[in-house]
Amino acid sequence: MNGGLPLLVTRPEPGNSATTARAAALGLDAYAMPLFAARAIAWTAPSPADFDALLLTSAQAVRLAGPQLAGLAVLPVYAVGTATADAARAAGLTVAQTGAAGAQSLLDAMTSEKIARILWLCGRERSGFDSRGAALEPLACYAVDAVDPPPGWEERVAAPAVLLAHSARAAQRISDLVGSRRAHLMLVAISPAVAAKAGDGWAERAAAAQPDDASMLALAGALCHKGQK
Known part of the structure; x- marks a missing residue:
């Protein structure tokens, strides 16, 4: 070959x-x-009543979140990429939209839909995004460490x-x-x-x-x- x-x-x-x-x-x-190597870190799930949607930018957040993720299952999920969306569905979450052009584009779409309170389940190291006026709360549930x-x-x-x-x-x-x-x-x-x-x-x-x-x-x-x- x-x-x-x-x-x-x-x-x-x-x-x-x-x-x-x-x-x-x-x-x-x-x-x-x-x-790099990914690992779970300690986190505490907030009340889902405080948010309108759950933003996922990596499938690692779903894989490493642990049992607390189930407590957020009532929130509609906005996922970046098909792999993240598939992981969310496999975990019992409901995917409302799959972004095909990166996190910022998906955030823009969310705010255009008047989604005001967004919980971002993410990694300890993360990129910054323009929340376009929405209340975007990052919550780290995993870390990705550099390895030799x-x-x-x-x-x-x-x-x-x-x-x-x-x-x-x-x-x-x-x-x-x-x-x-x-x-x-x-x-x-x-x-x-x-x-x-x-x-x-x-x-x-x-x-x-x-x-x-x-x-x-x-x-x-x-x-x-x-x-x-």
């Missing part, structure tokens, strides 16, 4: 294994290279390859790790904002049309084969 350039998947588990498997099924030469690059990382990034950045932190970490030696590397980000965090100097830097694995892998596949020519 000819998968073109190697594809390096940097997201934490369990998403890493899922993305790597999807890439391999598409015939890509994919390698699991997680640069796995064995084989240095060898892989020393040669032409395509790297996936599923978050702004991932883009920044990849950029820091490869430094200025990146003119032979291509990077695929989950959104334009994430791509910007990776900086310049790549052989190619591109953002997926939709914030999900399918869109990222379609773009990565094209770059893997393009880079091989």
Whole structure:
């Protein structure tokens, strides 16, 4: 099977294994290279009566929230990406809308619908968003910690390859790790904002049309084969 350039998947588990498997099924030469590990942290669920909706920007929030998540099941869920929406439904939550263009776009849609009190179940490290006047309350239920690059990382990034950045932190970490030696590397980000965090100097830097694995892998596949020519 000819998968073109190697594809390096940097997201934490369990998403890493899922993305790597999807890439391999598409015939890509994919390698699991997680640069982060996710873990649950202590949190206390507020009264759902204080909110109009639950915002989820990562499936990790659903996977790591624990039993307290059930207490928020009465709130309609606004999820960024199909993977997050699927995880929410599997946990017994009701998804009112799935955002296809990132968290800010989804927040804009929520406020245009006059949703005023929003609970954002999120990670300890998170990006900032313009709440457009709504009361947006972030509540961390998990943390994503940087880990040492796995064995084989240095060898892989020393040669032409395509790297996936599923978050702004991932883009920044990849950029820091490869430094200025990146003119032979291509990077695929989950959104334009994430791509910007990776900086310049790549052989190619591109953002997926939709914030999900399918869109990222379609773009990565094209770059893997393009880079091989």
